[in-house]
Amino acid sequence: MFEQLSDKLDAVLRNIRGLGKISEKNIKESSRQIRRALLDADVHVDVAKDFIKRVEKRALGTTVTQSVKPGEQFVKILQDELIGLLGTGDTSISYAKQLPTVILMAGLQGAGKTTTCAKLAHKLTIEGQSVLLVAADIYRPAAIDQLKTLGKQIDIPVYSEGHKDPVAICDNAVKEAKANKTQVVILDTAGRLHIDGEMMQEIEAISDKVKPHETLFVADGMTGQDAVNSAKAFSEALALSGTVLTKMDGDARGGAAVSIAEITGVPVKFIGISEKMDGLDVFDPKRIADRILGMGDVVSLVEKAEKVMDAKKAEKLEEKLQKQSFTLDDFKDQLNQLRNMGPLNQLMGMMPGMNKKMLKGMNLDDRHLMWTEAIINSMTPAERNNPNIIDGSRRMRIAKGSGRNVQEVNQLIKQYFALQKMMKKMGKMKLPAGLNNPMMGIH
Numbered sequence: 001m002f003e004q005l006s007d008k009l010d011a012v013l014r015n016i017r018g019l020g021k022i023s024e025k026n027i028k029e030s031s032r033q034i035r036r037a038l039l040d041a042d043v044h045v046d047v048a049k050d051f052i053k054r055v056e057k058r059a060l061g062t063t064v065t066q067s068v069k070p071g072e073q074f075v076k077i078l079q080d081e082l083i084g085l086l087g088t089g090d091t092s093i094s095y096a097k098q099l100p101t102v103i104l105m106a107g108l109q110g111a112g113k114t115t116t117c118a119k120l121a122h123k124l125t126i127e128g129q130s131v132l133l134v135a136a137d138i139y140r141p142a143a144i145d146q147l148k149t150l151g152k153q154i155d156i157p158v159y160s161e162g163h164k165d166p167v168a169i170c171d172n173a174v175k176e177a178k179a180n181k182t183q184v185v186i187l188d189t190a191g192r193l194h195i196d197g198e199m200m201q202e203i204e205a206i207s208d209k210v211k212p213h214e215t216l217f218v219a220d221g222m223t224g225q226d227a228v229n230s231a232k233a234f235s236e237a238l239a240l241s242g243t244v245l246t247k248m249d250g251d252a253r254g255g256a257a258v259s260i261a262e263i264t265g266v267p268v269k270f271i272g273i274s275e276k277m278d279g280l281d282v283f284d285p286k287r288i289a290d291r292i293l294g295m296g297d298v299v300s301l302v303e304k305a306e307k308v309m310d311a312k313k314a315e316k317l318e319e320k321l322q323k324q325s326f327t328l329d330d331f332k333d334q335l336n337q338l339r340n341m342g343p344l345n346q347l348m349g350m351m352p353g354m355n356k357k358m359l360k361g362m363n364l365d366d367r368h369l370m371w372t373e374a375i376i377n378s379m380t381p382a383e384r385n386n387p388n389i390i391d392g393s394r395r396m397r398i399a400k401g402s403g404r405n406v407q408e409v410n411q412l413i414k415q416y417f418a419l420q421k422m423m424k425k426m427g428k429m430k431l432p433a434g435l436n437n438p439m440m441g442i443h
């Protein structure tokens, strides 16, 4: 996500961070480089220009504080402005005072509207809302079935009248929701080109009829400058209340996405991060800004860790860390938890200070976790409890049993002892919840 932008800024930022003195001259030079990086990553020209102007103005007007390195101070300004650019508006859904809340999805063909409707429905259901999905795309042949299939998958009803007038379908669906006391209605509309006047009129007519409480513009995060043009057209035709950027799991350049909040004047509320139904995240400008600026995403990491880390287990682990009685069984347990957190390279990418180049040099093959587990599984309980007894012949046996070679067994045992050493240090440190997984340091 935003890798290209992040990569482009990486070198510039490293220069800036190292600056011992901030002068008008190096502010101008740094700004020029940042502007170039933004444009290369597809940020809209006007957006980049305004952004740089704001950064320059603040940088020139800031007196350098004693306690912070001048370069760091500049980066902080950049971070603040980037957060501002990504949007500071309210990202929560505005609910209707009188049921139901109506959410209208609009966007170009293939942007991810139907998928997003289902994902959002799923998210709101988990939060305890009752939801009705509405199939108002009567043009694409398989559109209704697509929504029905997704609805079935997440156990949410889908309202459909086949291929009738979309305005009437939406209106009827809202009426039905009202009668059934359904809390939220999500309207999946047909994809339309912003230059297609008739289709734009249709969605305006739907909007006029049902008066949605939220009108979300769904934009494909992978598209470049085009997204900016269509965002403009949609925001002129409809009273947008927010944007959803989809496909942010791909290696999008990120620039267009950065520009969209500024162009539409409404906040990005959600981002799509996978094709799956749980792949919709609330958009957090600060987290994204930090990620773009290579500051890592510790919050995501902690949240991910907390999701899979059983609180009781974590407590036990901490006890073991204190007592230094961490066995190979615990090691295996940790491996499992780490595996549940997702692909290693994705996790490492969230670590502060990790950039793409560093990731490339690391061995992040998830299969290693599986192999390691297989090796530990081939050990006897006594060996797991006291790895000191694992001598040469035991190593041979373990290697055979797990289908790995002796070098790998040796390496694992070595790693274990190294980890134990590291944990002695960590045991004395107080880490944020979830980050006390000692495996975070293993690669």
Ligand SMILES: Nc1nc2c(ncn2[C@@H]2O[C@H](COP(=O)(O)OP(=O)(O)OP(=O)(O)O)[C@@H](O)[C@H]2O)c(=O)[nH]1
Pocket: 107, 108, 109, 110, 111, 112, 113, 114, 115, 116, 137, 140, 143, 189, 190, 191, 192, 246, 247, 248, 249, 250, 271, 272, 273, 274, 275, 279
């Ligand atoms: N990787 C990834 N794929 C996504 C995401 N959102 C949508 N997709 C995929 O993008 C494709 C198009 O998604 P749809 O939801 O059908 O898009 P749409 O806007 O409804 O398309 P039309 O109805 O034809 O205009 C599908 O293959 C989705 O699975 C996402 O966040 N990540």
Ligand SMILES: [Mg+2]
Pocket: 113, 114, 115, 137, 143, 188, 189, 190, 191
């Ligand atoms: Mg669709």
